[in-house]
Structures are given as structure tokens and as C-alpha cells.
Amino acid sequence: MSEDIGLPISHRQRLWLYGLGGLVLLFLIAPSIIIVIMSFSDSTLLQFPPQQWSLRWYQTYFQSLEWRDATIVSVKVAAMTVLVATPLGTAAAYAINRGTLRFNGTINALLTASLIVPVILIGIGTFFLYAHIGLNNTLTGLVIAHTVQALPLVVLTVLSGLRSYDMNQERVARSLGAGRVAAFWQVTMPQIRFSIVSGALFAFITSFDEVVVSLFISGGETTTLTRRMFNALRDQIDPTIAAISTCLIVLSVVLLSVAQIFGRRH
Amino acid sequence: MRAQPALMQETARADQSLNAHALRADARRESLRLLALLAPSLFLVFAIIIVPIGWLFWLSLFDEAGALSAANYARFFEQASYIKTFVTTFKVAFIVTGACVLLGYPLAYMLSQLPRRAASICLIFVILPFWTSVLVRTYAWLVILQRKGLINSWLIDLGIISQPLSLANNLSGVVIGMTHILLPFLVLPLYASMKTIDTDCLRAGMNLGAGPAATFRQIFFPLSLPGLASGVVIVFVLCLGFFVTPALMGGGKVIMWAMRMEQTTSLYSNWGAGAALGVVLLVVTLALLGLFQWLLGARATGVWSSR
Amino acid sequence: MSIAPSALPISMRRIEKRFGSVPVLRDLNLDVEAGEFLTLLGPSGSGKTTLLMVLAGFVRANAGSIRVGDDEIITTPPHKRNIGMVFQTYALFPHMNVFHNIAFPLKQRGVAATETAERVEKALDLVKLQGLGERRVDQLSGGQRQRVALARAIVFEPRIVLMDEPLSALDKGLREHMQIELRALHRRLGMTTVYVTHDQREAITMSDRIAVMNGGRIEQLDKPETLYATPQTRFVAGFIGESNFIPVECRNGSVWYEDRRIHTAAPTPASGQHLMVVRPEKLRLLAANAEQPNGVNVLDATLSDIIYQGDSFVCYAVLRDGRQLTLRDYCRSDVLARMPAPGQPVSLGLDAQDTILVAAE
Numbered sequence: 001m002s003e004d005i006g007l008p009i010s011h012r013q014r015l016w017l018y019g020l021g022g023l024v025l026l027f028l029i030a031p032s033i034i035i036v037i038m039s040f041s042d043s044t045l046l047q048f049p050p051q052q053w054s055l056r057w058y059q060t061y062f063q064s065l066e067w068r069d070a071t072i073v074s075v076k077v078a079a080m081t082v083l084v085a086t087p088l089g090t091a092a093a094y095a096i097n098r099g100t101l102r103f104n105g106t107i108n109a110l111l112t113a114s115l116i117v118p119v120i121l122i123g124i125g126t127f128f129l130y131a132h133i134g135l136n137n138t139l140t141g142l143v144i145a146h147t148v149q150a151l152p153l154v155v156l157t158v159l160s161g162l163r164s165y166d167m168n169q170e171r172v173a174r175s176l177g178a179g180r181v182a183a184f185w186q187v188t189m190p191q192i193r194f195s196i197v198s199g200a201l202f203a204f205i206t207s208f209d210e211v212v213v214s215l216f217i218s219g220g221e222t223t224t225l226t227r228r229m230f231n232a233l234r235d236q237i238d239p240t241i242a243a244i245s246t247c248l249i250v251l252s253v254v255l256l257s258v259a260q261i262f263g264r265r266h
Numbered sequence: 267m268r269a270q271p272a273l274m275q276e277t278a279r280a281d282q283s284l285n286a287h288a289l290r291a292d293a294r295r296e297s298l299r300l301l302a303l304l305a306p307s308l309f310l311v312f313a314i315i316i317v318p319i320g321w322l323f324w325l326s327l328f329d330e331a332g333a334l335s336a337a338n339y340a341r342f343f344e345q346a347s348y349i350k351t352f353v354t355t356f357k358v359a360f361i362v363t364g365a366c367v368l369l370g371y372p373l374a375y376m377l378s379q380l381p382r383r384a385a386s387i388c389l390i391f392v393i394l395p396f397w398t399s400v401l402v403r404t405y406a407w408l409v410i411l412q413r414k415g416l417i418n419s420w421l422i423d424l425g426i427i428s429q430p431l432s433l434a435n436n437l438s439g440v441v442i443g444m445t446h447i448l449l450p451f452l453v454l455p456l457y458a459s460m461k462t463i464d465t466d467c468l469r470a471g472m473n474l475g476a477g478p479a480a481t482f483r484q485i486f487f488p489l490s491l492p493g494l495a496s497g498v499v500i501v502f503v504l505c506l507g508f509f510v511t512p513a514l515m516g517g518g519k520v521i522m523w524a525m526r527m528e529q530t531t532s533l534y535s536n537w538g539a540g541a542a543l544g545v546v547l548l549v550v551t552l553a554l555l556g557l558f559q560w561l562l563g564a565r566a567t568g569v570w571s572s573r
Numbered sequence: 574m575s576i577a578p579s580a581l582p583i584s585m586r587r588i589e590k591r592f593g594s595v596p597v598l599r600d601l602n603l604d605v606e607a608g609e610f611l612t613l614l615g616p617s618g619s620g621k622t623t624l625l626m627v628l629a630g631f632v633r634a635n636a637g638s639i640r641v642g643d644d645e646i647i648t649t650p651p652h653k654r655n656i657g658m659v660f661q662t663y664a665l666f667p668h669m670n671v672f673h674n675i676a677f678p679l680k681q682r683g684v685a686a687t688e689t690a691e692r693v694e695k696a697l698d699l700v701k702l703q704g705l706g707e708r709r710v711d712q713l714s715g716g717q718r719q720r721v722a723l724a725r726a727i728v729f730e731p732r733i734v735l736m737d738e739p740l741s742a743l744d745k746g747l748r749e750h751m752q753i754e755l756r757a758l759h760r761r762l763g764m765t766t767v768y769v770t771h772d773q774r775e776a777i778t779m780s781d782r783i784a785v786m787n788g789g790r791i792e793q794l795d796k797p798e799t800l801y802a803t804p805q806t807r808f809v810a811g812f813i814g815e816s817n818f819i820p821v822e823c824r825n826g827s828v829w830y831e832d833r834r835i836h837t838a839a840p841t842p843a844s845g846q847h848l849m850v851v852r853p854e855k856l857r858l859l860a861a862n863a864e865q866p867n868g869v870n871v872l873d874a875t876l877s878d879i880i881y882q883g884d885s886f887v888c889y890a891v892l893r894d895g896r897q898l899t900l901r902d903y904c905r906s907d908v909l910a911r912m913p914a915p916g917q918p919v920s921l922g923l924d925a926q927d928t929i930l931v932a933a934e
Contacts, residue, residue, distance in 0.1 A: 014379065021376030024369045025391045028449060031406030032398060034416065038409065048416045088307045095303040100296070111307055113315050118507025118551055120524035121544040124531050125318025148314040151307055168664040171631050174651040175658040175735075176725065177681035180299075183652070186677075190668045209399035212509050212524075216532075229401050233514050237408055245402040252397045283636030284587050285647050292648050293633055 032249050039242035057243035066228065067244065073218070074208055074225040077139060081146040081207035086200040088147070089154025094184075096155070097162040112152040119212045122149070127216035137219045145213050150203035157202060161195025162188075194262040201255045208251065319548065322541035329538065338542035348526070355523040358440060358512070359505035365445040366501050370452040371494065377453075378460035389457075396450035400510045407443040408434055408515060435517025443511040448504055452497035459493020460486075492562050499558040503551050523547055580608040580765045581642040581732045583628070588637035590623055590789075597623045598634065599789040608763040610756070612776040615786035616812070621769045624786070625735050628767060629658050641732055652681070657726030657734040657764075661741055663718045665710045671697075671721050672706035678729040696724040699758065716747050723755070727762065736768045740775065752778050773813050777801070785809050803839075807931045810850040817851040817898045819872075820933060828930065831894070835870050838926035846933040853887070853901040855927040859920040860911060868925040874898060876919045879912070890919055 034048060039057055041050030061067050092111055096104060114122060126145050127136060135141030165188065173183040189196075214224045225244070232238055329337040342348045373392075377385050395403065410416045411433035418430040433439055463486060471481040509524035516522070521529075523543065531540035583605040590598035597620045605611045613621040626632035628639060630651035639647045646654055657678075666674050675696055679689045697703055700720035705713075713721065719739060726734055740748045740755075756779050759766055770776050776783050777797040784794045785808070793800060793809045804810035807818065821830045823842050828835040828849075835849065859871065874890035877897070881904070888900040900921060902908055913919050 014376075017372060017376050017379070020372045021388075024373040024449075025388060027369065027446065028395050029391045031403055031410060031446065032395065034410065035402065035406045045414070047419070088310070091303040092307040095300040098300055101300055101304075107304060107308065110311050110316075113311055116503075116551065116555060117315055117319070118524065118544075118547050120507050120509045120527050121319060121322075121548055122315060124527060124540060124544060125322055126314055127531075128322065128537070129314070129318040144310065145314055148310050151311065155307075166662055166664055168660045168662055169666060171629075171651070172658055172660055172664040172725075173666075173677065174631070175629055175654070175656055176678035177652050177655075177729065178677070179650075179652050182681065187666055205397055209397075209401070211399070211401055226399065226401055229405075230510070230514070233401070233405055233408065237405075237412065241405055242409070245399075245405055248399050248402050252399075253394065256394065256397055283589060284638040285645075286589075286636035288648050289633055289635060296633070 035242050036246045036249060038239070039246040041239065041242075044239060057239045060240045061243045061247075064240070067225075067240070069221070070223050070225040070228040073139070073142075073222050077142045077146060077224065078204045078207040080139070080143045081150050082200045082203045084143060085147045085150040085154050085203040086196060089151050089199060089203075090158050090196055092151070093155045093158035093162060094188075097159060097167075111155050114149045115152050119149075123213040123216040126213055130217055136217050137222050139222055141217050142214065142222060142224065145217060146207035146210055147203075149210060149213065150206045153202040153206055154196075154199035157199035158192060158195050161192040161198075165191055197262050198259040201259045205252060205255055209248070319544070322537070323545050325537050326539075326541035326545050330536070338538045339546070341539065342542070342546070347521075351521050351523060351526045354437075354520060355506060358437070358444065358520070358522060359502050361441050362444045362448060362505050363498055363502045365441065366449050366452040367494070367498060369445070370449055370456060370497065374453050374456040374460055374493075375490075377457050378463075392450050392453050392457075395446070396454070400447055403447055404443050404511045404514050407439065407446065407511075411439050411442065411515075434515055435519065437516075437520050439515040439517070440512045440520045440522075443515045444505060444508060447511060448501045448508075451500045451504060452494075454497075455500070456490065456493040456497045459496070460490050463489045495558065495562060499554060503554055506551060507547055580763055582607040583733060583765060583767070584638075584640040585624075585628070586638040586640075588624070588627060588639070589635045590620075590627060590632065591635055597789050598627070601637070601789065601791060603784060603791060603794070605765055605767060606781075607765055610759050610766045610768065610779060610781045612768045612770060612780040612783045613786055614770060614773060614776040614783050614812075616771060619786040620789040621771075621786045622737055625737055625767060625769050628733075629656055629735055630654050655729075655731050655733075657729070657731035659719075659722045659726045659734070659736040659739045661738040663722040663739075663742075665718055665721055665725075667710050669710070670706065671702070671708045671710065671713070674710065674721055675706075675725045675728050677725065682729060692728055693724075696728040699727070699762075700724045701754075715743050716751065719743065719751060723758070727764065731764070733765045733767065736766065738770055739768075741770070741772070748775075755779065777813075785812060787812075803929060804850060804931060807848055807850075807934055810848075810929070810931055815853050815899065817853070817896075819849040819851060819892070819896060819898075821847050821849045821930065823847055823930075830870075830872075833871075835928060836868055836925040837928045837930065839930075841930065847930045848933050850929040850931055851898060851923060852927070853899040855923055856898065856900040856902075857922040858888070858900065858902070858908065858911070858913075859922045870923045870925065870928060872898070872921045872923065874919055874921055876913050876915050876917055878915055888919075890921060 038048060038050060040053050040055065041047065042052035042054035042056060043050060092107075095101070096108055096111075101107065122145075126141075130136040130141050135144070169191070170183050170188050173187040174180075178186060209226065210224075211226045211230055214227045215230060218224045218227050229241055229244060232241060326338045327334055327336075329335040342352070377388055377392075380388065408415070412418075412435070413430045413432065415434065417433060418427075421427045422430065433442070467485055467489070468481055471485040472478070476484060507524050508522065509528065512520050512522040513525050513528070516525070524547075527540050527543045527547070530536050530543065583603075585601065585603045588598050588601040588603075590596070601620075601624065603624075613624060615621045623632055627634045627637075630646070630649060634647065637647060638645060641654075641656075666677070669677070672693055675693045676689050679692060684692070693706065694703075697706060700723050702717060702720050702724065705717070710718065710721070719742075722739070726736075740751050743751060752775055768776075768779065777800075780797055782794060783797055783800055785792045785800065787808050793805050795803075800809065801814055804813065810816045810818075819830060821828050821835055823829075823844050823846075826841060826843055828837060828841050828847070830849065872892060874892050876888060877891050878889045880887045880889075883904075885901055885903050888902075890898045890900060892898060898921065
């Protein structure tokens with residue numbers, strides 16, 4: 001297996017590199033692992049490793065009306081964001097992939113703008129706009145703002161799926177008598193559906209984990225989980241957040257695994 | 267008058283070429299169809315990003331009395347607190363970017379040299395944090411670094427220190443947290459570019475008499491520079507506008523650009539000043555990305571596709 | 574299953590296509606007869622694939638007219654053109670099995686299930702893939718995929734079948750076998766077929782007529798044998814078969830190479846600079862100093878090298894002006910007996926009826 005690298009440097013000579021790389025990997029992953037372990041601690045103090053185990057922080061999380069409401073808001077917003085961003089992003093990626101429009105480059109840059117524009121500016125700008133049209137503290141407002149942030153991920157994921165797909169198949173379907181829509185649904189769509197699902201999953205995580213814009217435009221009954229967490233962290237370090245964080249980490253792991261599995265089948 | 271002959275020529279040509287008109291109409295219909303697919307997305311981006319930013323830019327041109335002025339920009343050079351914010355921001359950005367390079371390069375290099383299976387397992391450790399909420403990761407570092415946090419309690423238990431070190435709620439906390447969060451943004455494009463380096467080039471280098479160290483220095487490293495540069499630019503740009511970690515881990519002492527914007531608008535409701543900060547931030551960001559793209563011709567958003 | 578009654582002629586008039594400002598098809602006119610197997614042959618970039626795409630409706634021309642029978646189809650969307658198409662990559666649908674791939678065009682046309690099954694079965698028979706309907710596409714060999722693509726393109730009895738280098742992905746032996754099979758299938762079904770290839774041997778083997786394309790235009794449209802025997806331009810002479818070119822001059826209706834008069838069977842142009850096309854197999858080694866009958870052009874040269882190839886040999890000879898000529902002949906003992914050695918002077922003979930002139934560019 002290692003022969004395909006095949007440089008005449010032995011793994012032993014590289015030991016220092018593996019050591020250093022391993023340490024950096026540890027640095028990347030350790031915080032998440034520590035939080036997961038601490039979430040099962042019985043203590044209000046931050047001890048590691050915990051002396052006593054319990055599920056009390058999970059109980060606090062699930063029994064608190066505030067946390068539960070915020071979670072429901074976040075799930076709702078993320079689900080709706082997926083429902084909006086996925087078809088829009090897929091349609092846009094399809095059009096970009098055709099590459100026949102004159103301003104393809106500009107369109108591409110516009111659609112991926114939210115990856116480049118500082119998110120604090122999007123937050124303040126959206127808040128300012130929503131203040132004038134009454135969308136602050138509404139689900140609709142959150143879904144629209146999160147959709148804009150999720151769009152580039154859907155577009156890029158679907159686009160990479162379309163690029164590895166042989167467009168001649170859609171052509172041949174057309175020549176065999178399928179109209180535009182039929183050719184897309186019967187031939188193209190089944191073959192890029194893994195990319196679309198991956199894009200949808202990324203859209204979900206993006207919306208669910210979004211903090212900065214939500215800080216500005218969510219509040220009251222539409223307070224998102226991340227906004228509530230942010231405020232809680234500003235006050236004090238509450239171990240309940242470890243339980244919530246563990247749930248978020250698990251969510252990320254699950255969604256990423258699903259995306260990976262889909263990706264592999266593709 | 268001069269347009270007349272050209273027009274006639276055009277009509278004559280149109281008459282000569284069969285069905286040119288119908289074909290042009292057909293092409294237009296096709297373009298419209300594609301635009302219809304793009305329209306909803308473009309509209310949303312336009313409404314949520316372009317319009318508000320344009321609006322804020324407009325606001326930034328007026329002072330509090332509503333008169334056209336450059337006051338909102340002038341104060342960046344005049345007020346010490348603004349200057350301090352910029353200095354802090356760039357200081358953090360440089361330190362974090364440097365730390366990311368120091369940690370990320372060896373990691374990416376190791377990943378690129380590992381056998382495929384091992385590399386893809388290690389890569390999970392990079393991608394998972396990438397997709398974990400920034401809040402969760404910041405919280406984790408708070409737990410680890412604070413006064414009564416893990417590090418301090420371990421060090422005290424081991425008797426290495428008697429007084430807790432102040433690791434969180436200051437610059438070091440911000441730097442550590444941000445380095446952790448931004449490291450994948452450097453590693454992923456760098457790893458992707460290292461994977462494309464042809465091993466035969468390295469073999470040739472060794473064949474021509476360069477030792478492993480010389481091969482790395484003279485062949486591998488130069489070839490990995492574009493990937494490194496793209497990672498560095500992305501990390502630096504993201505640092506400039508970073509909000510969550512400094513807000514939570516800075517302890518109110520480390521005021522970075524984005525926090526300043528938040529305070530100016532939310533706390534003091536000074537939209538003009540906040541907008542001006544945003545405009546300058548955007549201009550600096552775009553300038554850096556533009557410079558990078560001009561120098562290397564690579565797309566700055568590449569990191570997202572290199573997952 | 575016979576498709577012949579519905580085979581239709583195609584008439585393309587003044588087709589123009591530009592990509593940006595780069596012209597790829599220039600004022601192109603082409604008539605394909607009903608039931609004909611016509612090949613578009615040309616180097617890459619000659620516009621042959623673009624022309625096929627325009628015909629199928631995947632590329633929109635800037636101007637022009639395409640008539641199939643009596644219908645103008647230049648603005649008809651591809652799915653209403655009723656044209657079968659086989660792509661170079663086959664473009665089989667990987668998420669459908671062989672049966673559903675072939676049934677796809679029938680499904681689009683609302684053909685009933687029982688009839689669909691019947692027709693797919695017939696099409697599978699026709700391409701010799703009986704019983705493979707349930708196979709997944711990725712379980713097929715390259716040749717089988719090719720056949721599925723073909724079956725799919727003819728199962729709905731299209732008026733026209735287009736093929737874009739359909740055999741180029743196959744290895745040599747299979748490719749030659751498929752050429753013969755495709756030809757036989759065309760004879761049997763009689764559908765109007767437009768075939769694109771850059772392989773002249775393939776074109777000559779398969780086609781009723783060949784249109785040689787170059788620079789977005791059709792250089793010559795003829796039967797394969799005519800195309801080879803009487804190329805009309807330097808490009809065609811160079812592209813089809815091997816050729817040496819010798820510059821000649823026409824004066825007062827006679828043709829001159831240096832100070833020697835050249836005999837031709839065909840009428841010669843009155844004046845101007847021309848090129849004589851010399852095919853290697855038309856040249857003969859003449860016995861030294863032998864009197865030559867009229868009607869044979871003799872070229873004096875020096876033999877520079879001989880390469881034996883078993884059944885045949887190739888001679889490289891250099892004319893007095895330094896131009897190199899190639900001669901190919903079979904290893905008959907009479908020829909071998911008087912084979913000169915390299916460095917010796919030789920006389921090369923070319924019959925008047927094999928002497929072709931094309932305009933110098």
C-alpha cells in the first residue's frame with residue numbers, strides 16, 4: 001500500500017514528521033473529545049477526567065424549555081433552508097455548468113459571494129435590511145439569510161457532481177425523444193443525486209451551526225440554538241453547553257458520515 | 267449617417283443567411299431559460315448581500331447630522347481606539363496565520379506522504395472539526411484554557427505552577443482558539459495541492475543526486491507554495507473578519523475589527539461608523555483576494571471544493 | 574424489422590457556425606441521399622463533429638437550413654427531430670439496465686409495455702445481444718456497450734442515424750469486426766446514416782460516400798474509390814492515402830516537370846503551377862536504359878534506402894531537385910532480381926492514367 005508513494009525514504013526516517021503531524025491532529029481533535037467526555041460528568045466544576053459520571057447535563061438540556069425551543073427553532077430553520085437552498089442551488093449549478101451564458105464568471109462569483117464577504121458584514125447588513133422590511137426575529141428572515149449562506153455549498157457540491165457526469169447522456173436522452181425536463185429527471189438527476197444530497201446535508205449543517213448572522217436577526221421566540229449558546233457563554237460556563245455541544249458534534253459526525261457514504265457510492 | 271451603410275450591410279447579410287433570425291431567437295430563448303434557473307438564487311444573493319452592503323456604504327458617507335462627509339472614515343486615523351483595534355486585528359491575523367502555517371504545513375506534508383487509506387483516516391480528523399460549530403470549538407477552548415480550566419488544574423496538580431496562568435480571556439486565548447478553528451482552511455487546500463505534485467519529479471531530483479532534504483527544499487517545497495499561499499490568504503482574510511472567538515475568548519480586552527463593528531452598531535447605534543468599518547473590511551478582504559488571484563490565478567473559494 | 578421505407582434524404586444549405594468569432598462551419602452545403610451511409614472524414618478541428626451536433630440539434634448553427642425530407646428542422650429541438658444518435662462514449666445510462674436503456678426512446682413515445690418488450694427484443698437480436706436485457710451496463714464489455722448504444726439509437730426507427738466516432742474506443746481487432754457488422758446492419762435496415770470519423774481506412778471500408786472536411790468546409794464529396802483515385806485538392810490527396818507531391822507547371826495545355834513533359838490521361842489545365850500526386854504503390858522501378866512505351870512518365874532519381882517489410886518493400890528515392898519519393902511494391906522475384914543498391918541511379922515509372930494533378934496552394 002505504501003509502495004505507491006515509493007520514495008526512497010523509509011518511514012523510520014520520517015518518524016519526526018509523523019510525530020509532529022500526529023500532535024497537530026491531536027490538537028485538532030482533542031477539544032471535541034474533551035467536551036464529549038466532560039458532558040457526562042456529574043460535577044459542576046470542570047474536572048478532567050470527570051470523577052463521577054451522569055447524564056444530568058443532558059437532562060438539564062432536554063428539560064429546559066428555553067433550550068428546547070431554541071433547538072426546535074434551529075431544526076426548523078435548517079430544514080427549511082435545506083428545502084429552499086437545495087433546489088435553488090441545483091438549478092443554478094445546472095445553468096452554470098452549461099457555461100453558455102455570457103456572464104458565467106460574474107454569476108459564479110455572485111453565488112459564492114457569501115463565502116468571501118466577511119460574515120459580520122452580512123450580519124449587520126441583513127439586520128439593517130430586515131429592520132426596514134420587518135423580517136427580524138422571524139423564521140422567514142432566518143431561512144432567507146441562511147439560504148444565502150448555504151447556496152454556495154450546494155452550488156459547488158452539485159457543480160462538482162455535474163462536472164464528473166457525462167453531459168452526453170442528457171444529449172442522447174434528448175435525441176431519443178425526451179424533452180428538457182424529462183431528460184433531467186430521468187437521466188441526469190438519478191446520477192447526480194448523491195451530490196445533491198451531500199449539498200443538502202452541507203446546507204443543513206451550515207444553517208444549524210450558523211452563529212454570527214443569527215446573533216443579529218434572531219431573537220425572542222425565534223432565538224436559535226447557537227444564539228442562545230453564544231449568550232450563555234458570554235455569561236458563564238455552564239456544563240449544559242457541553243451536553244448541547246456533544247449533540248452538535250454527533251450531528252456533524254452523522255451528517256458527514258452520510259455525506260461520505262453517499263459520496264463513495266457515487 | 268455613417269451607420270447607414272453598416273446597417274444595410276447587416277440587413278443584406280441577414281437576407282443572405284438562411285434562418286439566421288429564427289436561430290438567434292432560439293438562442294435568446296435558451297439563454298432566458300438558463301437565466302430563469304439562476305434568477306431565484308441571484309435574487310436572494312442580491313437582496314441579502316449586495317443591497318444591504320450597498321446601503322451601508324451609502325450610510326457611511328454621511329455624518330451623524332446627515333451631511334455628506336468623510337467623517338466616518340477620518341476617525342479611523344484620528345481616534346486611538348480605532349487604531350488600536352486595527353493594530354490588534356492585524357496582530358492577531360499575523361500570529362494566527364503564522365501558527366497555522368507552522369502547524370499546518372507539517373500536517374499537510376505528512377498527509378500527502380501517507381498511504382491512501384491512512385491519509386483518508388487522518389483527513390477525517392481535519393474535516394470533522396471543519397464541520398463542527400465554531401461555538402462548540404470555542405467553548406471547548408474556554409473549558410481547557412480558563413483560570414480553573416483543564417490546563418491550569420493539571421499544571422497545579424502536577425506542581426509545575428502555583429498560580430493559574432491566564433490563558434483565556436486575553437490575546438493568547440484568542441490566538442489559540444482561532445488557530446484551531448482556521449487550521450483546516452490552510453491544511454485542506456495545501457494538502458490538495460501537495461497531492462498533485464508529481465512523485466516522479468521527486469524521484470528525478472533524487473536520481474540527479476539531491477538528498478532527501480535537498481529534494482524537499484529545492485523541489486517539493488517550491489511546488490507546494492501555490493497551495494500554501496492560497497491557504498495563507500484564506501486564513502488571513504478570515505482572521506480579519508472573525509467575530510465569535512475573540513468575542514467569547516478575548517475577555518473584553520481583545521477588540522478585533524468585527525467586534526468593533528458589532529459594538530458600534532448594536533451598542534452605540536452608530537450605523538455610519540459601523541458601516542464605514544464594514545466597507546473598509548470588505549475592501550481589504552477583496553483587495554487581498556484579488557491580489558492573490560492576480561498573482562496565482564487560482565480561485566479563492568477553492569478550499570470549499572477541496573473538502 | 575425494416576427501416577428503409579422511412580429513410581429520408583437530408584439537405585443542408587449554407588450552414589454557418591461560429592464559436593465566438595472563430596468560424597467552425599463556413600457556408601456548408603451537403604446532401605445526404607435517403608438510405609445512404611455517408612461519412613464525414615477530417616482531421617480534428619475540421620468541423621465534422623460540430624456539423625453532426627448541428628444535425629442532431631445539440632449545437633445551434635448561426636445560420637442555415639437543414640431539411641429532412643420536406644421538413645425544415647434547423648430550429649426543431651433535439652427530442653422532436655427523430656434522429657438516432659450514437660456517441661463516442663456511448664453515453665449509456667448507468668442507472669438503467671440494458672433493457673431499459675433500449676426501451677428509453679420507446680417510453681418517451683408512450684409505446685405500450687408489450688410492444689416495447691417485443692421491439693427491444695428485436696433490437697437486441699439485431700445487434701446480437703439476445704438475452705442480455707437484464708445486464709447492468711457496467712457488466713458489459715466495450716463491444717457490447719457499443720451494440721447497446723446502437724440498438725438504442727435504432728429501436729425507435731428513426732429517420733436518420735448519426736454516429737460520432739462510435740468505434741474509436743474499441744481495440745483494433747474488435748473495431749474492424751464492428752465496421753463490417755455496422756455495414757451489414759446498414760445494408761439490412763437501410764437507414765440514412767451520417768458517420769463521423771478521423772480514420773480514413775474506416776471511412777473507406779464503410780461508406781457509400783465520404784465527405785472530406787477541412788477548415789469548416791467540405792473539400793470533396795465522392796465515393797471512396799473516386800476519392801482515392803482522383804482527389805481534387807492537395808488536402809484530400811494528402812489526407813486520404815499516402816502521397817508524394819511534385820510541383821509541375823502547365824503551359825499551353827501541356828504539363829512540364831523541369832524539362833520533361835508529363836503525360837496525363839485526364840484533360841489538363843491550360844496554365845499555372847500545379848502539384849502532381851504520386852501514390853507509392855503506383856510507382857514502378859524501371860529496368861535501366863530500357864525504352865519505355867508512350868504513356869509512362871519516367872522520373873530519374875537516386876535510390877537512398879530500401880526497407881523490406883516481408884510481403885512488400887518500400888524504396889526511398891531522391892529526385893534531382895532533392896525531393897524525396899516513396900515507392901511501394903510487392904516482393905515478386907522479378908522485381909527483387911533487378912533491385913538496385915542504395916546510392917545507384919534509378920528510373921521510376923508512373924502510368925499516365927495514374928497521374929493526378931491538383932492545384933498548388
